[in-house]
Amino acid sequence: MASPTPESFKPLLKKLATDSISFTEEDMATSFEHIVSTDAHTPAQIAAFLTALKLTGNDEKAEYIAAAATVMRAHSVQIPGLDSIPTCDIVGTGGDGLDTFNVSTAAAVVAAGAGATVTKHGARSASSASGSADLLLSLNCSLSIHPSRLPALLSSSRFAFLFASNYHPAMAHVAPLRREMGFPTIFNFLGPLMNPARPTRMVVGVAKRSLAGVFVDALQRLGVQRAMVVRGKEGMDEISPAGETEIWELCDGRVKEYTVSPFNFGVKAHPLSSVKSGSPTNNANLFKSILATSTPSFDDIPEGVELAALKDWILINASALLVVAGQATNFGQGVTKAREAIEGLHAKAALDAFKKAGSEQ
Known part of the structure; x- marks a missing residue:
């Protein structure tokens, strides 16, 4: 051309x-x-x-989304030596308007502590109180680890965060236009699919039910081998801590649709008010407390938020990622492994290794 x-x-x-x-x-x-x-x-x-x-309506069609994502990934900053390391990711489309704790980022860290190799791709918040990058920055993590260092980091700690702004320089001139336009565009759907690490196992949350089949199709077109597309029935782009979640599971080229609740994971249900987001600093302190199995100070807990609810919510989302990553055979085993990763301080070690790698640059 x-x-x-x-x-x-x-x-x-x-x-x-x-x-x-x-x-x-x-x-x-x-x-x-x-x-x-x-x-x-x-x-x-x-x-x-x-x-x-x-x-x-072409912005919500799988073939167009996959074609756009393929170009965006081809023009992203490349990661040498990562082809031989199969990775996974857990991410949502955003836009559910529920303003909850950064559960996908927390679940990614915990899943890494439980044995999955996770390349979490994310950005700063567009509409909520705290995005994935905001949480990690508040945890004193550097978001600028050189791509050439990622394979060694993943081999040792199994967790890395790929800050979207660093890997997609072409987005710099698109972002101001998106803000001025004021309505969701295809880029809202591309975010979960633009991971330059090209993970082959993914958990993807969608806020709109109509997008579930679209994302399953797009993921297949992009070479993802196993995935769960999930939607909490409140319109949540995560597995819900409060009630039922619809799951479209892709495995061996087949798609299975079913519904789960916290009960299927062996944990209690918790209202959404108990997992609301605080500031990035609040969320970071709560997550540190969960990883260190300690009690946060009263000032760190936003009104209505419960530490036990946050932990259970992290466990069920980490469990789903462990299942698609092949580290657990079912949700119950996934929760058990995720809990052991927290209580054995393996999840904390994964985060600490990522933080240390950033400080050594």
Whole structure:
């Protein structure tokens, strides 16, 4: 393909806006080549493209999401030597509006302590009180570990965090436009799929039920071997601590749909009010207390939040990740291994090793 330019972007924009039915996956990939390439677009063209995708509904179709994610990953900062290390990730699409504790990040650390190799991909908060990067920064972790050091880090500690801003430089010119547009775009769905480590095992949370099948299909197209797409019935993009969660499990090319509750994991149910997010500092102090099996100070606990509820919620989400990673055969065993990782201080050791690696740069 010739080098993309704003002029070569125009026919793609016209086709999407006036004949979206014939807009192909190849067209989508070529459009994203324009978006990620310097001087191959204007701000107005990107805004028009994202708006047309939204209005045509193509932003919620698996084939287009997978095509866009493939381009974004190809243009991400590459991680040498990681191909031989199979990894997993747990992530949500966001947008559930429930403003809860950073359970996926906490579950990732605990799962690493229990034996999974986790490359957590995330960013700072877009709409909630505390995003995954905010939590880790409040835990005094560096988010700038050089990619070349990640394979050795994963071999020793099994946990690494890949800060999206460091790995996707092309997003720098898209972010201001997304803020100005003021509505969700395809990038809200791409976030969970843009992990440059290319994990082959994933737990992905969706807030909208209609996205479940879309994400299962997209994950398959991207080469993910085993996954759970999960949605708490409150509209939560995590496994719910309070009630039922729908799960679409991908395994060996087949998809199985079922519903679970905390009871299936062997833990009590807890109301969402007991797992609300505090500030990043509050959340960090609570997580440190859970990892160190200590009691936080009263000031660290937001009103209504219960440490036991947070721990149980972390356990059930870590359990799901351990199952897809092949470290547990069922949810009960996953909870047992996750609990042992906390109580044996293995999860704390995984986080400490990641923190130490960042301080040695």
